Amino acid sequence: MSRESRSAPGFDRRRFLGAALGGAGLVGAGPLLAACGGTTPGAADAAATGKPKRGGSLRVGVAGGGAKDTVDPHIAATNPDIARVNAMYEPLAWRDAEYKMEMVLAESIEPSKDARTWTARLRKGVKFSDGRPVTADEVISSFKRMTDPDSPGNVAASLSMLDEMTKRDDRTVQFHLSSPTAIFDDLIAQYSAGIVPTDFNVKKPIGTGPFKLDSFTAGQQSTHSRNEYYWREDQPYLDKITIIDFPDDNARVNAMLANQVDAIDNVPVALVRVLNTDPRLRVLNSETGSWLPFTMRVDKPPFDDVRVRQAMRLVVDREQMIRQVLSGQGRVANDMYAPFDPGYAKELPQRHQNIAEAKRLLKEAGKPNLTVELVTGPIQAGIVEAAQVFAKQAAEAGITVKIRKVDTSTFFGDDYLKWDFAQDFWYTRNYLSQVATGSIEGAPFNETHWGGDKEFMDLYHQAVAEIDEKKRTTLMKKLQKIEYERGGYIVWGFPNQVDAYTRYVGGLEPDRTGLPLNAYRFYKVWLA
């Protein structure tokens, strides 16, 4: 979107312009009378069940996008960018729909005992869409491109420990790190870490993804055809896909209802129930680990007093937030992130609204009638609504929350990461990767200016160097307890990702990554 700097992996903003005007009125429940405006797949009425079929063309409507769109694999920012990147390129590994590590171009990625050297072994016989083989050389040049200090990619900030790479043989690359990093595999399992040829040219992009680029107009659409050299057997099933930008929610939903597109991402949550009643459509509702926190700067008054932070966390009625902000499409959170991490501290008691205790803490802190300014903006669906609900809830404890609404460019402008009290949006991550990106000193997106805590930092450095998973989990639980008690985030919920597709589209399943439409994994999509 309008972020002026490049974003870290998985840290992309989806903006929704305009509310869902018309709401229920948009949706009809009658039978499909006539399909119009463009080509319709042959058997438009048959539902996709049973075995996948080859062939066909898929039209996907994707939220957002604009003149700044790019097909560069390493700097994707908007949803259409991510959709195109996932169609055209692949990283060494990624997170699958269950948020488990899945090897993609690599067949293994293993650490040394001291976690300073990681060895990636490439899958046999993987080729680029022009038929050339993928070797260790391309892996090395791709990582050099992503971390080029003159034009850094999304993952550059989190790979600062990457010193050099060596080629062991044609299929083996060693990554040498300046500090022990037990989560290096997690850090490179990102869509923004795609492998491209050494002579990569963004004007004629080549990748290993299921589809290759036929045409691309920024802010409009791109067309792709099947990559005949794709390595997954029988896949992709589709012959062609078209990825179409839709900055407006209404236009996107209407295009779906008028059968001008076969699938759309980011259905406004208020429309879920109505779309569910349309027999032509399927709603893809995914539980995710995405979160929309309130961010309190722990180094600035009044939030430098831990009692104020605790009070702010206690005024939130999380169930009400889920109901009113997300129309029930989400799960309550407990001021901690990374719910799908095997080391998630689920034993910590769920925090509930407690106005009396919040008042007591504020009184103790000497701030019984606290007034704070909350900076918000339409940076993601639900953000502004969450601010409004929060202000109401905080008023019960005598806290005055002044809402200052700014536009997206201002929000992500010069003051971004400097607001005393604001909001933000993150996709699913595992715990330590998230800490590395947002919760240590020097992290690229440290909104709460967390990390001054010596106990926390010591434990973090131990954890991130520990390759024994059991020991690492113990350390992680301690870290989470500290954040749970003293941190600067108010994490009230994990919103669902809601997308929709017509019933003749097969192969899409709920996805925990928080990326829309099954993380745009088009290789397994097929048409009935």
Add this chain to the structure above:
Amino acid sequence: MLRMITRRLVASIIVLWLVSLLVFVATLMLPGDPARAILGQGATPERIAALRAQLHLDQPAWEQYTHWLAGLFHGDLGISAATQSSVNTLLADRVVASLLLMFLAAVISLPLALLIGTWSAMRRDRAADHAISGVTLVLAALPEFVVGIIVVVLFSTSVFRVLPSVTLTRPGDPVWSEPAQLVLPVLTLVVAVTPYITRMMRSTMIEVLDSPYVEMARLKGLPERTVIWRHALPHAIGPVAQVIAIQLAWLAGGVVVVEFLFRYPGVGAALIDAVNNRDVQVVQAVTIIVAGVYIIVNLLADVVGILTNPKLRTGMSR
């Protein structure tokens, strides 16, 4: 007469110049450095300096302005900050697409409004007249995005599924390559514009029909058709032309919302995108284009007003 038209023309040019000044000063006052915005995180001091020089940002404001103005005269709208390519290529197809939308809306709504307005005036205070008054009043009160949503629900998604709801023309193909896609946006604009003109035409026509010369013409025994077409209509057109001009000029701005709703690839959609991206050059260019359309349409209305007013036409009044 020629002198009056020349005077209007000169005034228009001055207004356009003032608009350019205003647009430029307004964008100067926007916070943030465009060079930094373009480079993002890769903004090293050297690269910022180089880009600032390339964009003439290192010059004083008046030099930047004259440079920009000189570019306008050459038809060069500058370099878009977001895409780092020429604004001309970015907007060329879009201007044509938007003008097409406006042109179609005008060609349909003008005769329609004039006919309905005249007919309504002729059946003054009868049932048909009251019905038309009521309907046009309601339609005039509806904002165009509401009209847009209603026509989409009616003709595309829910009631009749006969027309596409959004424009999905392949980039590079002209928007008229699939005419069905133009129907709903044009219909929305027609519904938004026609009621005002109809109401104005009706009231002006009623005034004219009550005037002594129409009575005289009738008393002479001229057939009613000749009375209307030869004597009444030309006199009504003058005042209505002003309303038409305002409505057509409004179209230039109104397309922004309509284009967004129908995903129509015109200047309106480009403007919204550019504002979100702080793409100053594109915002300036689109504003100047829209202002230009306003001024041209108003100028044309003035000319029509002069031509249809005998006093002005013959230069009797100065």
